[in-house]
Amino acid sequence: GAVVSQHPSWVICKSGTSVKIECRSLDFQATTMFWYRQFPKQSLMLMATSNEGSKATYEQGVEKDKFLINHASLTLSTLTVTSAHPEDSSFYICSALRSDRGYNEQFFGPGTRLTVL
Amino acid sequence: ELKVEQNPLFLSMQEGKNYTIYCNYSTTSDRLYWYRQDPGKSLESLFVLLSNGAVKQEGRLMASLDTKARLSTLHITAAVHDLSATYFCAVDRYGGATNKLIFGTGTLLAVQP
Numbered sequence: 071g072a073v074v075s076q077h078p079s080w081v082i083c084k085s086g087t088s089v090k091i092e093c094r095s096l097d098f099q100a101t102t103m104f105w106y107r108q109f110p111k112q113s114l115m116l117m118a119t120s121n122e123g124s125k126a127t128y129e130q131g132v133e134k135d136k137f138l139i140n141h142a143s144l145t146l147s148t149l150t151v152t153s154a155h156p157e158d159s160s161f162y163i164c165s166a167l168r169s170d171r172g173y174n175e176q177f178f179g180p181g182t183r184l185t186v187l
Numbered sequence: 188e189l190k191v192e193q194n195p196l197f198l199s200m201q202e203g204k205n206y207t208i209y210c211n212y213s214t215t216s217d218r219l220y221w222y223r224q225d226p227g228k229s230l231e232s233l234f235v236l237l238s239n240g241a242v243k244q245e246g247r248l249m250a251s252l253d254t255k256a257r258l259s260t261l262h263i264t265a266a267v268h269d270l271s272a273t274y275f276c277a278v279d280r281y282g283g284a285t286n287k288l289i290f291g292t293g294t295l296l297a298v299q300p
Contacts, residue, residue, distance in 0.1 A: 178229045
């Protein structure tokens, strides 16, 4: 199977600081990665699509200046939550799109739990 | 706007029983995905359904897709406690053109001994 890692797995930070989350596809190359957030007992909400070598595309209602995405290589995308506030506390999950088996499938990272104090 | 609804939202069932989770979606799509999520964990891929009439089985779980009815089912046979988790279906927002997934509301399954 395809493996996607995230780092860190959890982070606690003070309000106003910035937090960077890394998403790596370990055994395949991914030109496209996705970032989701999930609130407790709710479903996943797509935040943005991360494209290697180009700008990310954000879903409606997601502030691109607050959630900075960089897809630096075919195996790494980063999400930076800038000037984090308590309402940004959530479970952030990335996925990497695998396209080398005749169909596209997203493989999900283990998630990062962000708590902003 | 694409909507993906699951039914039921919560399911408590006894070990050994059978049950079906339903996933309805509101727009055309020929691919549908099922995932499992354990508490505090991320998503594990269960099934990828790529065409109308697709049926896949793994262990006690079987998933099917009817694109004409815009319906997928996840059938649980002879449930065991290890199947307790939240199950999500997801649909490609633009029928596979963008790979953007819209997730269903989730079904929390609790299998009681």
